[in-house]
Amino acid sequence: xxxxxxxxxxxxxxxxxxxxxxxxxxxxxxxxxxxxxxxxxxxxxxxxxxxxxxxxxxxxxxxxxxxxxxxxxxxxxxxxxxxxxxxxxxxxxxxxxxxxxxxxx
Amino acid sequence: xxxxxxxxxxxxxxxxxxxxxxxxxxxxxxxxxxxxxxxxxxxxxxxxxxxxxxxxxxxxxxxxxxxxxxxxxxxxxxxxxxxxxxxxxxxxxxxxxxxxxxxxxxxxxxxxxxxxxxxxxxxxxxxxxxxxxxxxxxxxxxxxxxxxxxxxxxxxxxxxxxxxxxx
Numbered sequence: 001x002x003x004x005x006x007x008x009x010x011x012x013x014x015x016x017x018x019x020x021x022x023x024x025x026x027x028x029x030x031x032x033x034x035x036x037x038x039x040x041x042x043x044x045x046x047x048x049x050x051x052x053x054x055x056x057x058x059x060x061x062x063x064x065x066x067x068x069x070x071x072x073x074x075x076x077x078x079x080x081x082x083x084x085x086x087x088x089x090x091x092x093x094x095x096x097x098x099x100x101x102x103x104x105x
Numbered sequence: 106x107x108x109x110x111x112x113x114x115x116x117x118x119x120x121x122x123x124x125x126x127x128x129x130x131x132x133x134x135x136x137x138x139x140x141x142x143x144x145x146x147x148x149x150x151x152x153x154x155x156x157x158x159x160x161x162x163x164x165x166x167x168x169x170x171x172x173x174x175x176x177x178x179x180x181x182x183x184x185x186x187x188x189x190x191x192x193x194x195x196x197x198x199x200x201x202x203x204x205x206x207x208x209x210x211x212x213x214x215x216x217x218x219x220x221x222x223x224x225x226x227x228x229x230x231x232x233x234x235x236x237x238x239x240x241x242x243x244x245x246x247x248x249x250x251x252x253x254x255x256x257x258x259x260x261x262x263x264x265x266x267x268x269x270x271x272x
Binding site for chain 2: 004011055065071073087089
């Protein structure tokens with residue numbers, strides 16, 4: 001793999017994926033779709049760590065472990081976010097960011 | 106040659122399904138497209154020969170996060186319900202911001218002299234090695250972040266239960 005594909009191609013791919021996530025984050029109004037956009041962003045960052053690890057620091061494994069911890073943190077974040085979303089839906093009957101504008105009702 | 110073709114297929118799949126994830130108006134479909142993106146990412150990890158990471162990606166993301174998202178969608182919206190279309194102005198400005206950022210980063214990536222890839226062999230990266238590193242307290246060990254993340258997961262689990270609990 002690393003002998004045939006330059007690292008720039010992987011980096012451009014992850015850059016595009018990151019900014020697609022940013023676009024979704026800016027345009028979406030539903031909280032769940034915003035959460036999915038952040039998952040895209042996190043995922044592209046994890047691919048970058050792995051690519052740099054593989055191409056330039058093959059003896060070490062730092063990038064690999066960083067990605068592993070990113071995956072674990074993303075799972076924790078998704079669990080909390082979805083608990084909050086379910087609670088908001090119970091109180092406001094909506095998961096639209098423009099209608100949910102109070103911390104306590 | 107085959108690797109090149111597989112890489113570009115995975116790359117195109119990632120980009121197309123990412124775009125569909127952020128533009129699809131049916132939320133459940135967006136979640137399924139997100140699943141495809143995450144599986145294609147796992148394929149990328151397999152190509153980079155990080156098998157354990159690819160397996161973790163498939164089980165935690167593909168098996169855990171996407172299922173959670175789908176549960177949340179089913180709990181909070183009707184099936185077949187479409188999300189409101191964002192206004193044209195908002196779409197234009199967001200697309201402009203995303204394009205500007207992507208152009209900036211890509212122009213830096215293209216110009217940066219990355220240098221030759223060192224061909225350092227003797228790469229030990231089977232699962233036994235990963236497990237030893239995760240529990241090692243020495244110089245190259247990751248015992249502290251490993252323990253911290255287990256406490257974080259426990260705290261997140263308890264927090265999720267407390268937040269979502271009925272009064």
